[in-house]
Amino acid sequence: MAEKILRWIENYPGAVILAALAVRGAFLLANGLDLIGDEAYYWDWSRRPDWCYYSKPPMVAWLIGLSTWLLGDFTVAVRMPALVLGAAFLWFFYATARAFFGARGGALALLLVLATPINVLANFLMTIDPPLYCFWIIAIYYLRRALFDGQARAWLWAGCASAAALLSKQAALALPAVLLVFLLTDSQRRHLLKKEFPLYLLPILIAAVPILWWNQQHDWVMFGHSRSHFGNPEPVPLTKHLQWARDFLLYQVLLVSPGIFALLLLSSLRAAFNFGKLGAEQRFLLLMGPALLLGVLLLSFLQKAQGNWPMPFYFTGLILLAGERWAGYWQRSFKYALVFGFLMVATTYALPILLQAFNLQNTALDPTKRFKSWRELAVDVHFERLISVPQVEDTFLLALGHRYLASELAFYLPDHPRAYRFETSGEVSSQYEVWPGPVEYVGKNGFIIAEQTAESVPAELVGAFERFRFLAEIANPDRPGAKYYLYLGENLKYWPDPIKRRADKESYVASDN
Incomplete structure (x- = not known):
């Protein structure tokens, strides 16, 4: 049965993505949930278009502004960009996994990402995350073509996607930084630092100019806000550090699902310990996600870390995990992790109905109260x-x-x-x-x-x-x-x-x- 499903996904990946789009669209239209605070806040940004804002670059405001200009100031219109970006994300995610590990690896990776609850929320709530996730995976896709297929134009496309990611969230600066580390540590591709890497950087630098100019005009307020997220203003007891780490881990388990998170973490640690034995493509995947994820997990022991910080780092980790599964690892546990992940996804979609059926609406157990x-x-x-x-x-x-x-x-x-x-x-x-x-x-x-x-x-x-x-x-x-x-x-x-x-x-x- 599993083999037939995988073969069907290999043959019809577009149908799977369209089916996911249809389910998400139906949920968007039927759920009746209000905008959360950040969505309304970014909508208010969109009424005053600018090159940057207090805490984030402008992409989220631009996209909401475009959608509401076309459709009107309605809840569905504010969230519509998340739906469109989510479909584009799935296609490029599948295409990236397929480029690394073939059609079967692409099918396994697509199943993995669809079995994570965060993929539901990221295609429903229009915050800074949907554009970041979409442009991040597009950048990875073109970097793969540039690095391992030798396609010269892909460097510029990767740079444009990374620039769009930077216009979505400051975390996108990790893309050129990690790429630089990869090129420095890969002797066969180190020569790309002379010409190709500067070409990749050019769109990113162009995108950074208006952000820097705006901040210079506004007392560097975005940088001050970002800096406030790091460090502890006063000494913190060990129990507090452990509480921060516990809460952060719980957040990851809920958003990624327990089985997939555990497998991804084990897969990442296994790859990290065998870094010198990995092929160039596996090293690239590890550096572009799992290595950063492990770094944020460590950071969560030192200070309070926001639960959504490492989400882009899961993408290449999921692709790496799919590749390991295709190579014969994690066979039984992979199946159980997928099943439990899809159960969590189904529960997320059915939550409004379940709350009403069990008379839990507006109680302490209702996570949709704030909507x-x-x-x-x-x-x-x-x-x-x-x-x-x-x-x-x-x-x-x-x-x-x-x-x-x-x-x-x-x-x-x-x-x-x-x-x-x-x-x-x-x-x-x-x-x-x-x-x-x-x-x-x-x-x-x-x-x-x-x-x-x-x-x-x-x-x-x-x-x-x-x-x-x-x-x-x-x-x-x-x-x-x-x-x-x-x-x-x-x-x-x-x-x-x-x-x-x-x-x-x-x-x-x-x-x-």
């Missing part, structure tokens, strides 16, 4: 807005609190108002502090939503309006018993920018010293 509350909150907020100001089109929205509060309401309110955020600390902690405040709304009204009661709203914000009044308490659908408070600020007189005030104060102190 459901924002539309409900927006309905309540809009009702209160219409009662107080029937013509809301010329008003703005100001959030006191997390950036998600601003972006989700901006998306789900029917008029999609321009959203702002008031950061009381004076720190730049989101894109809302990079953008200017609502200075174009001077003389106009704004709705302020906060978790603070009127007594706790900053006096400087209250004083910026001619009149500031409480409108309503609104239940927080995500936290039973908690409240949001909606206020109306009438006739904005000026924008009391705490970021600028902090910068002016620091500049004054520095000059005084």
Whole structure:
């Protein structure tokens, strides 16, 4: 039976990819889940196209902007690029595995990647990950053709794909860095450093220029944000290090599935210990993924590591694992790992139905809770807005609190108002502090939503309006018993920018010293 399935996939890989696309498309249209905070946040980025943003390069905003320009500002439209990128990813992933290990290796690798739950999420949620994954595997595909098939044009295509990956996420800098290591350690291909490697780097450098220029204009804010993810600001006890590592490993097991993660880890360690005996293609696959994965696993013991950091590093690891299976390793365990992985994938797709069937919706056991509350909150907020100001089109929205509060309401309110955020600390902690405040709304009204009661709203914000009044308490659908408070600020007189005030104060102190 397994042999027939593999042979069919070898003959009809396009049909398998189209079937996966159909399942994902049906799930996208039927699930009814709201945007998560990051998706709404990136959608708000897309309304102001730029060369870079507070925490990430611009690709995610560009793609969402293109999709919503074509389809409108709807949840499905925001997520549509993830669906399209996911189909392209599957094709290039299969083509890459086939180039390394033939049709059977390509079929095994395709089964492996389809059996990972992360492949469901990465083709449903439109975050920075879908474009990174897609352009990353395209870069690997063309690098393989350039390095091992000797195709000169493939160097430029690989560079363009790597540049697109860099425009998606800073982690793509690992591609040229690891390629450099591979060329330095491969005596037969070291000569490619003279001409071909610079040709590959050219598109990456071109893509980096506007990112660097934007950051130079904005106090290198993206680099500061990235730097904050590394290191520990204060000494951490051993128990905390072990907790970080445990949580990170659990995250990997859930996203990749236990059996596939275990096999991939064993396969990677086996290849690493036999690095000197590997062929050039196997060394390339190991360096381009599993070696980096092992590095992030080590990092998770030293500091808190985000669970999605190593995801691109799994791709060549899965291809390497498929090649080992084709060579006769892991035969029985491979089958069990695949079956359990597909069960997890099926459970992921069926989760909304299962939660309803077992009456677990909106309970502590419902992992989809954070997908459901924002539309409900927006309905309540809009009702209160219409009662107080029937013509809301010329008003703005100001959030006191997390950036998600601003972006989700901006998306789900029917008029999609321009959203702002008031950061009381004076720190730049989101894109809302990079953008200017609502200075174009001077003389106009704004709705302020906060978790603070009127007594706790900053006096400087209250004083910026001619009149500031409480409108309503609104239940927080995500936290039973908690409240949001909606206020109306009438006739904005000026924008009391705490970021600028902090910068002016620091500049004054520095000059005084």
